[in-house]
Amino acid sequence: xxxxxxxxxxxxxxxxxxxxxxxxxxxxxxxxxxxxxxxxxxxxxxxxxxxxxxxxxxxxxxxxxxxxxxxxxxxxxxxxxxxxxxxxxxxxxxxxxxxxxxxxxxxxxxxxxxxxxxxxxxxxx
DNA sequence: CGTCTGACGATAT
DNA sequence: TATATCGCCAGAC
Numbered sequence: 001x002x003x004x005x006x007x008x009x010x011x012x013x014x015x016x017x018x019x020x021x022x023x024x025x026x027x028x029x030x031x032x033x034x035x036x037x038x039x040x041x042x043x044x045x046x047x048x049x050x051x052x053x054x055x056x057x058x059x060x061x062x063x064x065x066x067x068x069x070x071x072x073x074x075x076x077x078x079x080x081x082x083x084x085x086x087x088x089x090x091x092x093x094x095x096x097x098x099x100x101x102x103x104x105x106x107x108x109x110x111x112x113x114x115x116x117x118x119x120x121x122x123x124x125x
Numbered sequence: 126c127g128t129c130t131g132a133c134g135a136t137a138t
Numbered sequence: 139t140a141t142a143t144c145g146c147c148a149g150a151c
Binding site for chain 3: 004032039
Binding site: 022023027034035036037038039040041042043044048052055056057058059062063064065070071074101 | 130131132133134135
């Protein structure tokens with residue numbers, strides 16, 4: 001059984017381009033309904049192969065880490081995938097519900113189990 | 126080990 | 139509807 005972190009990365013790696021998910025949603029799909037904060041922690045330590053920018057909070061808004069730079073980069077990456085932001089709140093998605101990915105629980109387990117990627121930079125070929 | 130921290134989230138005010 | 143609080147999980151010390 002993969003660790004919670006590994007499962008998180010495996011799932012996030014499979015979020016389709018132009019789609020997003022919330023921290024709590026990811027935790028719930030991995031059978032830890034109250035593990036949203038842990039997901040955020042995992043994103044902070046995510047490697048370059050993890051599309052961390054496709055993960056937002058439950059309000060469909062970018063969560064800040066203190067500096068605004070990372071938030072700005074996250075927004076830029078999402079816009080590059082065709083995701084639009086609210087004109088009133090530049091960190092909030094315009095149509096969060098429409099771009100949110102809703103994989104079924106069994107689909108999630110299947111892709112998490114089949115994902116053999118590892119977090120370390122040196123993945124065995 | 127116990128304690129504190131944080132890219133969260135639901136509830137109470 | 140907009141803050142303030144409190145609970146949770148994995149890690150860092």
